[in-house]
Amino acid sequence: MRETTLSLKERQRQQREELILQTAAEVLLEKGYHEMNMEEVAARVGIAKGTLYLHFPRKEDLVLALLEQQMQDILQSVHQAAIAPGSVRSRLECLLQISYTRMKGQRGRILYALFGAVELRPLLRERHHTLFEQFSTILERLIDEGKSSGEFDTAIPTSIMLHTFTSLLASYSFKRLILDDTVSPDELVRYVGQIFFRGVANPLHVSEA
Amino acid sequence: MRETTLSLKERQRQQREELILQTAAEVLLEKGYHEMNMEEVAARVGIAKGTLYLHFPRKEDLVLALLEQQMQDILQSVHQAAIAPGSVRSRLECLLQISYTRMKGQRGRILYALFGAVELRPLLRERHHTLFEQFSTILERLIDEGKSSGEFDTAIPTSIMLHTFTSLLASYSFKRLILDDTVSPDELVRYVGQIFFRGVANPLHVSEA
Amino acid sequence: MRETTLSLKERQRQQREELILQTAAEVLLEKGYHEMNMEEVAARVGIAKGTLYLHFPRKEDLVLALLEQQMQDILQSVHQAAIAPGSVRSRLECLLQISYTRMKGQRGRILYALFGAVELRPLLRERHHTLFEQFSTILERLIDEGKSSGEFDTAIPTSIMLHTFTSLLASYSFKRLILDDTVSPDELVRYVGQIFFRGVANPLHVSEA
Amino acid sequence: MRETTLSLKERQRQQREELILQTAAEVLLEKGYHEMNMEEVAARVGIAKGTLYLHFPRKEDLVLALLEQQMQDILQSVHQAAIAPGSVRSRLECLLQISYTRMKGQRGRILYALFGAVELRPLLRERHHTLFEQFSTILERLIDEGKSSGEFDTAIPTSIMLHTFTSLLASYSFKRLILDDTVSPDELVRYVGQIFFRGVANPLHVSEA
DNA sequence: CATGAATGAGTGTTCATTCAT
DNA sequence: TATGAATGAACACTCATTCAT
Numbered sequence: 011m012r013e014t015t016l017s018l019k020e021r022q023r024q025q026r027e028e029l030i031l032q033t034a035a036e037v038l039l040e041k042g043y044h045e046m047n048m049e050e051v052a053a054r055v056g057i058a059k060g061t062l063y064l065h066f067p068r069k070e071d072l073v074l075a076l077l078e079q080q081m082q083d084i085l086q087s088v089h090q091a092a093i094a095p096g097s098v099r100s101r102l103e104c105l106l107q108i109s110y111t112r113m114k115g116q117r118g119r120i121l122y123a124l125f126g127a128v129e130l131r132p133l134l135r136e137r138h139h140t141l142f143e144q145f146s147t148i149l150e151r152l153i154d155e156g157k158s159s160g161e162f163d164t165a166i167p168t169s170i171m172l173h174t175f176t177s178l179l180a181s182y183s184f185k186r187l188i189l190d191d192t193v194s195p196d197e198l199v200r201y202v203g204q205i206f207f208r209g210v211a212n213p214l215h216v217s218e219a
Numbered sequence: 220m221r222e223t224t225l226s227l228k229e230r231q232r233q234q235r236e237e238l239i240l241q242t243a244a245e246v247l248l249e250k251g252y253h254e255m256n257m258e259e260v261a262a263r264v265g266i267a268k269g270t271l272y273l274h275f276p277r278k279e280d281l282v283l284a285l286l287e288q289q290m291q292d293i294l295q296s297v298h299q300a301a302i303a304p305g306s307v308r309s310r311l312e313c314l315l316q317i318s319y320t321r322m323k324g325q326r327g328r329i330l331y332a333l334f335g336a337v338e339l340r341p342l343l344r345e346r347h348h349t350l351f352e353q354f355s356t357i358l359e360r361l362i363d364e365g366k367s368s369g370e371f372d373t374a375i376p377t378s379i380m381l382h383t384f385t386s387l388l389a390s391y392s393f394k395r396l397i398l399d400d401t402v403s404p405d406e407l408v409r410y411v412g413q414i415f416f417r418g419v420a421n422p423l424h425v426s427e428a
Numbered sequence: 429m430r431e432t433t434l435s436l437k438e439r440q441r442q443q444r445e446e447l448i449l450q451t452a453a454e455v456l457l458e459k460g461y462h463e464m465n466m467e468e469v470a471a472r473v474g475i476a477k478g479t480l481y482l483h484f485p486r487k488e489d490l491v492l493a494l495l496e497q498q499m500q501d502i503l504q505s506v507h508q509a510a511i512a513p514g515s516v517r518s519r520l521e522c523l524l525q526i527s528y529t530r531m532k533g534q535r536g537r538i539l540y541a542l543f544g545a546v547e548l549r550p551l552l553r554e555r556h557h558t559l560f561e562q563f564s565t566i567l568e569r570l571i572d573e574g575k576s577s578g579e580f581d582t583a584i585p586t587s588i589m590l591h592t593f594t595s596l597l598a599s600y601s602f603k604r605l606i607l608d609d610t611v612s613p614d615e616l617v618r619y620v621g622q623i624f625f626r627g628v629a630n631p632l633h634v635s636e637a
Numbered sequence: 638m639r640e641t642t643l644s645l646k647e648r649q650r651q652q653r654e655e656l657i658l659q660t661a662a663e664v665l666l667e668k669g670y671h672e673m674n675m676e677e678v679a680a681r682v683g684i685a686k687g688t689l690y691l692h693f694p695r696k697e698d699l700v701l702a703l704l705e706q707q708m709q710d711i712l713q714s715v716h717q718a719a720i721a722p723g724s725v726r727s728r729l730e731c732l733l734q735i736s737y738t739r740m741k742g743q744r745g746r747i748l749y750a751l752f753g754a755v756e757l758r759p760l761l762r763e764r765h766h767t768l769f770e771q772f773s774t775i776l777e778r779l780i781d782e783g784k785s786s787g788e789f790d791t792a793i794p795t796s797i798m799l800h801t802f803t804s805l806l807a808s809y810s811f812k813r814l815i816l817d818d819t820v821s822p823d824e825l826v827r828y829v830g831q832i833f834f835r836g837v838a839n840p841l842h843v844s845e846a
Numbered sequence: 847c848a849t850g851a852a853t854g855a856g857t858g859t860t861c862a863t864t865c866a867t
Numbered sequence: 868t869a870t871g872a873a874t875g876a877a878c879a880c881t882c883a884t885t886c887a888t
Contacts, residue, residue, distance in 0.1 A: 019851095019867075023851095035852065039265040044253045047876080047877085047878060047879080048879065048880080049878075049879090051419075057852080057853090058852060058853045058854060059853085059879090059880085060851095060853050060880095060881085060882085061852055061853070061854065062878090063880070064851070064852075067880090068879085068880085069878095069879065069880090074420070074861070117403060119276040127253070128250060128251025128252075128253075128254065128332065129250070129251055129253065129322075136256065144320060166410055166413065166414065167410070169396070169401065170402070170407070170410040170411070170414075171414075173390070173392040173393055173396055174387065174392075174410075174411060175389075176224070176392040177386050177390035177392045178383065178386050179388055180391070180392075181382070181385075181386035181390075182386075183385040183386045183389075184382055187378070187382055192378065193378075193379070198379070199397060201375055201376070201383075202379070204380075204418070204868085205375065205380075205383055205415065205418030205419055206373065206414065206418055207418075208357050208417055208418045208419075208420070209413070209414030209415055209416075209417045209418030210414055210417075211417070218291055254859060255860075255863095256860085256862080258861075258862090261871095266869080266870090267869060267870045267871055268863090268870080268871065268872050269863095269864085269865085269868095269869060269871065270869055270870070270871095272862090272863070272864085273868075273869075276863090277862085277863085278861095278862065278863090279853085335850065419882085434774030450849075457757070460756055462671045462756065463756050465881085465882060465883080466882075466883065466884085467883090473884090475848080475849090476848060476850055476885095477849080477850065478847095478849050478850065478884095478885085478886085479847085479848055479849070480854060481883090481885085484847075485884090486883080486884085487882095487883065487884090500855095529839040545873070549669075563817045567778070584828055584831065584832065585828070586830040587814070587819065587820075588820070588825070588829070589831075589832075591808070591810040591811055591813075591814050592805065592828075592829060592832055592872075593809060594808075595803050595804050595805050595808035595812040596801065596805070596811075598809070598810075599803075599804035599808070600804075600807070601803040601804045601807075602800055602804060605796070605800055607807055610795075610796065611797070615866045616797070619794070619797040619801075620801060622799070622836070623793065623798075623801055623833070623836030623837055624791065624795075624832070625836075625838060626835055626836045626837075626838075627831070627833055627834075627835045627836030628832055628835075629835070646872095650872095655859065674857060674858080674860065675859085676857075676858090684873080684874090685873060685874045685875060686858090686859085686874085686875070687860085687872095687873065687874050687875065687876070688860070688872075688873050689860095690858090691859085691872070691873075694859090695858085695859085696857095705848090736850075804849085817850085
């Protein structure tokens with residue numbers, strides 16, 4: 011019973027923390043890092059400023075937690091996509107799908123807002139770097155697998171493929187396209203997949219598609 | 220004679236304005252929009268804060284002028300590339316070349332810094348939209364020309380090609396690659412060109428490359 | 429039996445209160461009145477902030493209790509010294525001894541820390557005044573005794589002697605000397621005694637020293 | 638004429654700075670370092686908070702300037718007293734006179750208020766130390782001169798005399814006595830001088846007093 | 847009684863903007 | 868026209884105090 015009580019409190023605490031993060035994300039998207047002020051975040055959550063500081067002792071911490079959440083979320087997706095069955099192409103398309111779908115939602119745009127604040131860069135860089143390394147490593151392995159299996163053109167360096175893919179995965183242009191409902195995420199995946207995979211295809215390989 | 224005097228003054232004024240813009244660009248890149256303060260810009264230019272305000276009555280105006288300049292600059296490049304002789308591919312590759320080369324330089328990074336400041340977006344959006352429309356129009360015509368000439372696959376919608384191209388043109392991933400000297404702009408143009416143009420190539424067309 | 433239980437509880441309560449006071453004294457010395465925060469005091473004592481407030485409903489009260497304790501402590505010493513046998517000089521030297529020895533210890537420095545906080549003065553003043561009156565009264569009687577017995581020069585007003593003595597008793601300069609181990613309390617007593625008692629000696633009196 | 642204009646502005650600036658320092662001193666004495674807030678200082682001076690920060694970029698700087706002013710002031714007095722003609726006793730009495738007279742005025746109490754703020758100590762210590770060293774050096778020389786000339790008892794170490802004198806010079810007890818108008822500075826000098834100089838007198842020397 | 851989560855008033859500091867000279 | 872001193876709104880963060888559990 012003691013345990014239940016504790017975990018109840020703890021659960022409530024985590025629920026509120028999650029609420030704070032969601033709210034902060036909203037404000038961040040509306041106003042950017044600088045215009046987001048702690049008072050307003052607190053007010054929107056419905057708590058006092060002091061309470062907000064109990065959860066996140068610095069504005070930076072709040073924003074860093076947001077970053078962490080997003081990054082973990084993304085890394086998770088990448089992991090799952092990477093270990094899915096099927097061709098490398100299908101797995102990478104799955105990633106495109108996830109990314110484009112997220113663009114419609116709020117969460118997909120937080121990273122943009124965060125990286126916008128130049129003064130946060132030093133802070134973000136380190137954590138971002140670590141996760142980005144993991145992210146890159148997974149994708150590189152996937153691409154190399156595609157090369158080994160004969161799907162991809164071995165003449166194109168893996169790092170080029172990786173960054174080309176990344177450019178298409180996290181593209182501001184596509185984000186606008188999707189937010190304006192000019193294309194659906196599904197369509198976009200189809201077309202971008204078509205272009206990219208034709209582009210990196212092994213010229214000698216007979217695609218099953 | 221009155222006119223000459225005026226135009227001399229006017230010329231000096233414009234020279235100073237240009238200097239202000241250059242300086243502002245520097246500071247913007249170093250510190251981002253919020254950390255860039257009017258005092259410092261004025262000091263670096265070597266004028267008083269009040270004088271700075273004679274040229275740009277709000278901080279926003281300064282930054283908007285910077286945006287305008289950059290956009291015009293880009294539009295100019297796009298124009299020139301568009302009317303150059305040669306295949307559509309060669310002309311688009313020329314654009315990639317310009318973009319990647321600019322990434323190494325300061326000026327190419329200003330737009331990133333500007334768009335980073337979420338709170339500027341409403342301001343930027345309008346002007347940006349107009350210029351982006353022009354930019355898009357030119358590229359769309361180019362792409363359509365490529366489709367007509369048989370270079371490009373007509374099955375892929377022009378807007379998709381446009382935004383895919385744009386994603387590769389102004390890619391944060393590539394910017395990092397280039398700033399880290401992992402690839403030269405030239406190499407990058409070659410590889411990205413290869414991937415993109417294979418990707419959008421007309422399957423029936425025999426490339427001259 | 430009820431009584432015993434209560435007094436047990438009461439004893440525990442007083443023990444804790446004493447612990448709080450000791451801890452508060454430590455923090456006060458380390459950080460001064462303002463930097464001393466209730467949270468830290470509670471944490472160091474090992475109780476919750478709320479519990480601390482059960483004992484001392486305001487920060488001021490805590491600090492006032494500390495003052496009281498110190499003052500009573502000092503008053504006690506003065507009392508004992510005053511009723512000791514021997515010459516007035518020997519009794520006053522005993523007080524010097526006590527004071528200088530205390531300077532090495534923590535407790536002797538608390539009053540300095542407290543009086544340092546100018547904003548506490550109104551609060552301290554009243555209580556301090558009462559106790560200081562008592563303190564003064566005792567010393568004045570002692571000095572007058574010294575005058576009657578022929579030890580001290582009756583031409584010097586008692587209040588002057590008192591405050592001169594007090595200046596030497598609670599001197600910041602001597603505190604530094606002693607904390608830096610430049611002199612030992614014993615030595616200091618000897619020299620200061622020599623100077624002061626020569627200074628106030630009855631010119632006609634043949635000292636026994 | 639240019640020069641005159643500049644020096645006029647500069648003079649006004651310094652006048653205001655002096656006004657700020659005076660005001661800050663007042664507030665400091667009334668409320669202590671922590672309760673003194675920049676807003677109020679500015680308001681009392683009749684300027685905006687921002688203007689205050691043009692003169693003193695940190696609260697600390699304001700308070701440090703105050704310290705400097707006081708210390709220089711004191712050092713100045715000590716210097717002048719030290720080089721005055723007459724016996725060492727008369728010169729030291731002159732210092733007592735200055736100190737006790739200052740106690741009536743506001744300025745004499747600022748150092749007490751400043752040293753009260755424990756958190757300022759590290760800041761103050763360094764500067765204070767330097768000046769205190771100078772102060773001590775001058776007084777030590779004076780005391781040694783008194784010993785050489787036969788005025789003072791060579792059996793008492795110079796440092797003891799110095800600190801005893803300092804204790805009497807800057808005594809909180811005497812400050813109260815003077816602020817309460819219990820004694821006049823003049824009287825106090827006479828009595829304290831009598832006590833101290835009898836106390837440190839060379840037993841073999843025939844005083845001219 | 848004991849707890850510690852919640853509160854919100856208070857304050858140092860920055861900086862875009864104005865305006866008298 | 869050019870200046871830069873003056874302004875004051877804005878904001879992160881702290882901490883004494885309260886009170887529901």
